[in-house]
Amino acid sequence: MELFAVTGKPVFQSMSPQMHNAAFNELSMDSHYVRIAADSGEESVETAAMLGAAGMNITAPFKECFFRLAGKKDKFAEKTGSVNCAMLSGRNGRGISGFNTDVFGVAEALRNNGADISGQNACVIGAGGAARSAVIALLGKGANVTVLNRTVEKAREISGSFGCDYGTLSPGDLEKSIPGAGIIISAVTGTGEIIPEKLLPENATVLDANYSSKSTLTDYAEKKGCRLIDGREWLLFQGAKSFEIFTGKKAPLGAMRSALYSGQSGQGKQKNGKKNKTNISLIGFMGTGKSSVALEISRASGMRAIDTDAGIEKNSGGKVADLFARFGEAHFRGIESAEILKLESAENSAIACGGGAVIDPKNAESLRRHSNIVLLASSVGRILEMVGNDSTRPLLGRENREDSVRKLLSERIGHYACAADLVVSGEKRNPKEIAEVILREIR
Known part of the structure; x- marks a missing residue:
């Protein structure tokens, strides 16, 4: 049996195992996908090696660490400084090839949900690996991008790397950037208020990468009648690209989508989605x-x-x-x-x-x-x-x-x-x- 994994901190709420295992089952592959809890990217690699895992997906906060660990990197990993997919080889899994499938995931999530990107004003909230991937995806499709982050230094760094505008999450910067945005992507953890409801434009497309729990942003987007794209769409398309890297086979997108939208929002739930396992x-x-x-x-x-x-x-x-x-x-x-x-x-x-x-x-x-x-x-x-x-x-x-x-x-x-x-x-x-x-x- 060939094993694969997702790692992060935390990682238990990740839906990647449901998605990838559904794909393995659909193609009758003797493979399985698990979650690895760790305190560092290095520990993730060590644990994967103990399992004999062939590949991994990486979520926050280890994407930049895996970029440093990877000996080989694809062009999007190089551009973003972020690795969310890795193949492990050599003794103890130390030969790491790093890939960034988040860029593809963002672009496909928007395209497949009817969002026009070219010429749009787009705001990306956050400055981590996922945010950098969103910026690259949007710029690559012709959007005018502004990065907004709590600390100006990280936003300025992304601006310097990619040539986009930047600002903070201060009231003044939000009032300057959000009302005119046609696309808003949140790439931060947490569910609290980031953008006041009054600033959110009614015709905007909103994508929140945090799919494990409903955020204030998605609540506001629903109330304002925005085009709201479920964060699982990003997960789905980056996962499909990862699956193809892992296996060399075309991803069974229908089976993967069904697994993500089967009504179970996360682990720790019974099949009825109501009672916690104790x-x-x-x-x-x-x-x-x-x-x-x-x-x-x-x-x-x-x-x-x-x-x-x-x-x-x-x-x-x-x-x-x-x-x-x-x-x-x-x-x-x-x-x-x-x-x-x-x-x-x-x-x-x-x-x-x-x-x-x-x-x-x-x-x-x-x-x-x-x-x-x-x-x-x-x-x-x-x-x-x-x-x-x-x-x-x-x-x-x-x-x-x-x-x-x-x-x-x-x-x-x-x-x-x-x-x-x-x-x-x-x-x-x-x-x-x-x-x-x-x-x-x-x-």
Whole structure:
């Protein structure tokens, strides 16, 4: 199985996995796409390497970092100083080729929704990688562009690079630029007021890149009768271009669009889009700290900590290693499945699952019905360090433990990825720090 990912901070609300996995399914490809939570672009690359991922999409705030990390870059990455799509190659995924598909995404989102660009006055709010991409897209189609940002220095820098006008978000600059704008693109995070409703022209086309929650700008645009382009349109077209870079195949745009507009606005929702999943289930290889992290999540959040292996031992009266030795793995997996099925009534719980729990897709599906599933990823070296000479690990022999770990991990990594809503590295974090990252993303 070939793996791909999206990374950012935060990243849990990204809809890229739904979109790309729908495309893989449509084309019957043995590929899967996951989310990687990280504190830096460098950590994202390290985590992707542990998964063996072939490519990544990058969202805020790592786009400029990936530009620095990439050894090769396409022309739009060079122009914008921003990479939102990367192919990973070489040892540990360190050979990075960087692409910018945001420029294409903006232009296609506008074109496919009937917006005339040539000759229009356009305002871009923000000065990060996404904003720079929007500026390039608009200038390339003949618009007169003004960049507006909270700090004048970054707006001035973009102006100097691309020859557009610039200003701040001060009342004076907004009054000067917004009323005459035919196109307004917001490329900032947050949902608070940026442009006062009274300044928004009724005939403007408005595109807000923040698709995960409704913003004040989109509210005002609806009230004023503006042409409002859903931020998922930008996501769709940049994603389609990324898909073609990842796979060399034409993107199945219809399947990708359907996945984005299927009625589920983000992760953490049941299919009816109303009830939040209250549990967090931790999966991953032995020695990645699932039980310890569940306890730390419990301490930090008040959630109940549950350990499936501990539950099995309590109910069976025997240790996991003894159950393996006496009855074999197949028998143990049946007991494990029954234990996981019991958890469907659990609420507000942090659940540590056994290392092989989600090898059975039925177990993964059971967990998914009530939990956000987090994969704890670690390198082979880190796993060996944590496992040591522990004789209670039934699937690891006493000899050639490194070979055993590598073989078993390679067999399982695809199952882990397919089950996970989020991947978090435990490579350089203690259990408390891992728990903090998980709660930051999900809660």
